[in-house]
Structure formats: C-alpha cells, structure tokens
Amino acid sequence: MFNFDRVIERRGTHASKWDNIAKLSGITAPDAIPMWVADMDFAAPPGVTAALKEVVDRGVHGYYADTGTWAKALTDWLARRHKLTIEPGWVSPTPGIVSGLGLTLQAVSEPGDEVVVFPPAYHAFRRIIVANGRRILDAELVEANGRYVMDLDALKAKLTPRTKVVFFCNPHNPGGTAWTPEEIRALAALCIEHNLILCSDEIHCDLMLGAARHTPTLTAAPEIADRLISSFAATKTFNLAGAHVGACVTSNPELKRRLDARILASGLASYNAFGMAATEAAWRTGDDWLDALLPYLTKSRELLDKRIEAAAPGARSMRLDSTYLGWVDFSGTGLTPEDVATRVKSRARIFASPGEQFGPGGASWLRFNFATPRSILEEALGRLDDAFSDLRGGR
Ligand SMILES: Cc1ncc(COP(=O)(O)O)c(C=O)c1O
Numbered sequence: 001m002f003n004f005d006r007v008i009e010r011r012g013t014h015a016s017k018w019d020n021i022a023k024l025s026g027i028t029a030p031d032a033i034p035m036w037v038a039d040m041d042f043a044a045p046p047g048v049t050a051a052l053k054e055v056v057d058r059g060v061h062g063y064y065a066d067t068g069t070w071a072k073a074l075t076d077w078l079a080r081r082h083k084l085t086i087e088p089g090w091v092s093p094t095p096g097i098v099s100g101l102g103l104t105l106q107a108v109s110e111p112g113d114e115v116v117v118f119p120p121a122y123h124a125f126r127r128i129i130v131a132n133g134r135r136i137l138d139a140e141l142v143e144a145n146g147r148y149v150m151d152l153d154a155l156k157a158k159l160t161p162r163t164k165v166v167f168f169c170n171p172h173n174p175g176g177t178a179w180t181p182e183e184i185r186a187l188a189a190l191c192i193e194h195n196l197i198l199c200s201d202e203i204h205c206d207l208m209l210g211a212a213r214h215t216p217t218l219t220a221a222p223e224i225a226d227r228l229i230s231s232f233a234a235t236k237t238f239n240l241a242g243a244h245v246g247a248c249v250t251s252n253p254e255l256k257r258r259l260d261a262r263i264l265a266s267g268l269a270s271y272n273a274f275g276m277a278a279t280e281a282a283w284r285t286g287d288d289w290l291d292a293l294l295p296y297l298t299k300s301r302e303l304l305d306k307r308i309e310a311a312a313p314g315a316r317s318m319r320l321d322s323t324y325l326g327w328v329d330f331s332g333t334g335l336t337p338e339d340v341a342t343r344v345k346s347r348a349r350i351f352a353s354p355g356e357q358f359g360p361g362g363a364s365w366l367r368f369n370f371a372t373p374r375s376i377l378e379e380a381l382g383r384l385d386d387a388f389s390d391l392r393g394g395r
Contacts, residue, residue: 092247
C-alpha cells in the first residue's frame with residue numbers, strides 16, 4: 001500500500017540531507033550518498049499530503065488559530081500508540097524539539113548552570129546548552145551486553161550545586177537504546193534526590209524496531225511528573241522535519257507557566273500553519289503508514305548490521321531498538337578514525353555522521369542513516385564493501 005522502495009529525487013529541492021553534502025562533508029562526487037542527518041527519503045503519509053493540499057488549494061495563508069485540535073491529536077496519538085495519558089492543557093508547541101530544549105533551559109536555569117548529557121548523545125543537545133551559556137556535564141554511557149547503560153553512580157559523584165537540568169534521550173540517539181522502566185525509574189530517583197529538572201526527549205519513540213517497545217518516562221516514573229518536561233513530535237516519525245514543530249509536555253502548571261513565558265518572550269506563541277496542519281494530520285491518519293514503515297526499517301537495519309560487519313572485519317554495528325540511525329564502532333578494525341573516515345568519504349562517497357560529534361565515547365564510531373529506499377541502501381553497502389576490501393585478505 002505504501003511504496004518505500006520508490007526513489008524520489010531530492011537533489012536541488014532544498015533538501016539539507018542531499019543539497020548540503022558538499023558544503024558540510026567536502027564530498028563533491030555527484031553520486032555521493034547522504035547517510036547523515038536524521039530525515040528519511042520516503043514520502044510522508046498520504047493523509048499529510050492531502051491535508052497540505054487542502055491548505056494550498058485554499059490559497060489563503062493567514063495566521064494560524066490554535067483551537068486545541070493539534071494538542072488533542074497528540075494526546076490521542078500517545079494514548080493509542082503508547083498507552084500514555086496526558087492532557088491537551090499540558091502541551092506547549094515549539095518550533096521543534098531542540099528549540100523547546102533551549103527555551104526550557106532559559107525557563108529553569110541560569111547562565112553558568114550545568115546540564116547533564118549522556119554521551120555519546122545527539123549533538124544538538126551540546127550545541128543548545130553551550131549556545132544558551134550553560135555548561136555540559138557529561139555522564140558517559142557505558143556498553144554492557146551490546147547496549148548502552150547509564151552509570152548513575154559516576155554521575156552522582158560529578159553533580160555540583162550548579163547542576164540543574166538533565167537532557168535524557170528516550171529512546172537514545174545514537175545507539176537506539178530503549179531504556180527499561182527500571183533504568184528510567186533510577187534516573188528519576190536521582191533527579192528527585194538532587195532537585196533536577198528532567199527533560200525527556202522522546203522524538204524517536206514511535207520508531208521502534210522489531211519487538212522493541214517504548215516506555216515513556218512519565219509511565220515508568222510518574223513520581224517525577226512535577227519536575228518532568230517530555231518532548232514529542234510527529235516530525236521524526238512521519239518524515240516532516242522541515243515542518244519544524246514539536247511539543248513540550250508537562251503536568252506541572254508552574255513549570256508550564258515558566259516555559260510559556262519564555263515562548264512568549266521569544267515571539268514564538270504563534271505557530272506555522274503548514275507545520276501544524278501537517279503534523280496534526282500525521283497523528284490523525286498516519287497509523288497504517290507507520291505500521292508499514294517499521295518492518296521496512298527493521299529489515300534495513302538487519303541488512304546494514306550484517307553487511308557492514310562483513311565488509312569491515314572487526315566493525316560492530318550496535319543492535320538498535322529504535323531509530324533508523326545505524327551506529328557502528330570501527331575500533332576493532334585496527335584502523336584509525338581518520339583512515340575509516342577517508343575510506344567512507346573518499347572511496348565510498350558516503351556522508352555518514354562522524355561519531356566525535358556525539359561527544360565523549362564517539363570517536364571511533366560513525367552513524368549511518370539507513371532510512372532510504374532499499375536500492376540506495378544496497379548501493380551504499382556495496383561501496384562500503386569495496387572501501388574495506390583490502391582488510392579481507394586483499395580481495
Ligand atoms: C534526539 C533528537 N532530538 C531532537 C531532534 C531534532 O528535533 P527538531 O528538529 O524538532 O529540533 C533530533 C533529530 O535528529 C533528535 O535525534
């Protein structure tokens with residue numbers, strides 16, 4: 001019913017993923033394949049396109065009136081897909097999740113305060129903390145049984161009176177870790193004990209692969225509700241990143257008041273009509289599309305794991321529970337990160353995200369976005385096979 005194999009030409013369409021390759025990676029080959037930024041090469045659900053067409057056909061594009069249907073669509077979605085009950089009145093729309101995190105920092109902390117991040121972690125966390133004059137407190141993840149775990153004892157030892165906020169990515173990017181209810185509860189207990197605001201970025205929560213399931217932070221640890229701001233979005237799930245709309249959700253009215261004050265102060269309390277229409281339609285009509293997408297992504301993940309580990313002996317691809325962002329450690333190949341980068345960029349003509357972007361623990365890794373039609377993924381995997389062929393006995 002949905003054709004994820006269809007190749008849609010995106011070059012020359014202001015698609016950052018394709019049109020920023022040369023600028024950001026230095027790869028000038030015309031056949032370069034982008035496997036970096038987290039958007040997909042698939043058409044959005046038909047219900048989204050229909051909703052946008054309706055807007056376009058009307059031809060009048062005035063200010064958007066928030067009549068409450070958008071937040072209701074989100075609450076219905078979370079109840080339907082994640083058995084999570086929230087109220088529309090807890091929701092503040094923001095121009096994306098990252099801007100919501102920045103506004104939250106302004107609402108609940110002061111310049112110079114520390115914000116906990118669990119690296120390797122989504123690079124924009126670091127950027128928004130520093131851009132807001134706050135400081136990063138790294139709580140490095142450790143690997144156990146092929147997945148990431150948090151070392152909360154090590155984090156406790158690092159906390160200072162200036163530590164005010166925790167940026168938690170649930171599920172985690174990179175690595176795709178679906179945190180267990182126990183892990184979430186332990187983090188919540190630490191936040192309560194040390195008076196920290198917990199920001200739970202759940203933008204990837206719909207993109208669960210195979211049998212993995214998402215546990216919302218509020219579900220696992222309702223006791224943290226008063227100091228919790230959860231972030232949700234339709235943009236990652238339904239490939240609408242250009243819509244730039246996200247939702248900050250908190251049941252604490254005082255916390256919401258402070259956040260809304262920052263939204264107002266930044267002139268962001270009026271919303272982009274196209275983004276609101278697209279994301280509301282996605283939550284209302286996107287179930288079947290998503291149900292078809294997830295097995296497609298799961299198969300692509302298996303392909304990437306198998307082929308990349310065969311191509312570069314010693315490489316390990318983390319078994320993702322979630323996301324379409326393969327996370328591959330090349331330290332076991334015996335190659336330096338520079339050598340790996342050159343092979344991938346120059347020989348394979350593939351733009352992958354360098355692991356060092358994700359902070360401590362990322363240097364020997366690359367992140368490969370595999371949310372692309374299978375024919376493009378196959379081409380990329382074939383090129384990687386060639387790029388590392390000398391490691392396999394000079395074939
Ligand atoms: C964990 C995480 N949060 C937020 C974002 C981006 O959100 P937005 O574009 O809404 O700012 C991404 C994009 O990759 C992400 O991986």
